[in-house]
Amino acid sequence: MEAFSDGVLAVIITIMVLEMRPPHDATLAALTPVLPVLLSYLLSFVYVGIYWNNHHHLLHATQHVNGATLWANLHLLFWLSLIPFTTSWMDENHFASWPTAVYGIVLMFAGAAYFILTRTLIRLHGRGSTLATSIGRDRKSKLSVVIYAAAIPLAFVHAWIAGAGYVLVAIIWLVPDPRIERKAAQSTEENA
Template sequence: MPAASTSRVEAFSDGVFAIAITLLVLEIRVPEDTRHLAHGLLDLWPSYLAFGVSFLLVGLVWANHHVMFEHIRAADRPLLFLNTLLLMNVSFLPFAAAVLAAALRDGHGERTAVVLYGGTLVVGGVFFNAIWEWARRGHQLLGTSIDPAGARAVSRRFLLGPALYAAGTALGAAVPLLGLLVFAALIVFYWLPVTAR
């Protein structure tokens, strides 16, 4: 299949991101006991935490996906496949967030939940990098908005992601709260603008 415009890839991806980010709120259950509503709402803090972190993470992946595709002028079949893998990972994140919230709420299985959540982020980072590396291979799918040196600079920043998420996952396997703090810190880091220099 010859390389084609990226407009349909971006439109489909935007739809998946929108659905995934919306599904995150479904894990927050309305308290059944409204006689003690304030207490019941406060008890939902694990769900609020998982929702907030995950919402910002999905939004972050969407924003950087948008920036990435500003430089990708065409999509071939391998790029479509890699993008599909990334979207599959994004679609899985609401489940990982729900597991994390349940473990924090129950006080059991927190380490496993953080490892599942962090592992999901690591895999997503690998797929994200695979899209960019395939697109910049020989500069074949990139446009004139970025030169090879700029593409390498973006690669260096993107490649940090899976390694840093893996470090957070490893820390979370020992101390779950520490892993979550690393994930939250990475949200701040990766929301900073992506520069091509």
């Protein structure tokens, strides 16, 4: 399951570069309109990176999978696969309200899909399993949903407010959580 997911995530993260059209002029000024595109690429790159990172840790704590898990995983990959499309729509319209809101909605659904995947795995492994304890109360997931729910409608006030919300969610996930880090270190010690 990891090989396929890694493959899909690797393609998602790199095809976004294909959407970034190089400017026609050869001046530094020609690169200026590409800058917000580059920033949105960076944000999407970081998001896919966070999912890959968490997914990686999650699967290392996983002992067995069933059909429901495989489909919960594909469900997550489906929403993540829409990120290049929404990034591209947002870029072409210079961060207009609707594209920016839809970008957030796709991120929120990806977050929900990840939550469903963790629940499916916990149900399979039991509430007392290492997997369940390492996921814990999953406060970051819940906080993310709250921020998304606030940020998405604010895209209609100003796109950058929504954007700030999406960046905030990314930062929450990027800041290492010492407790999880310690557990992750133990579980990945044996394989690089």
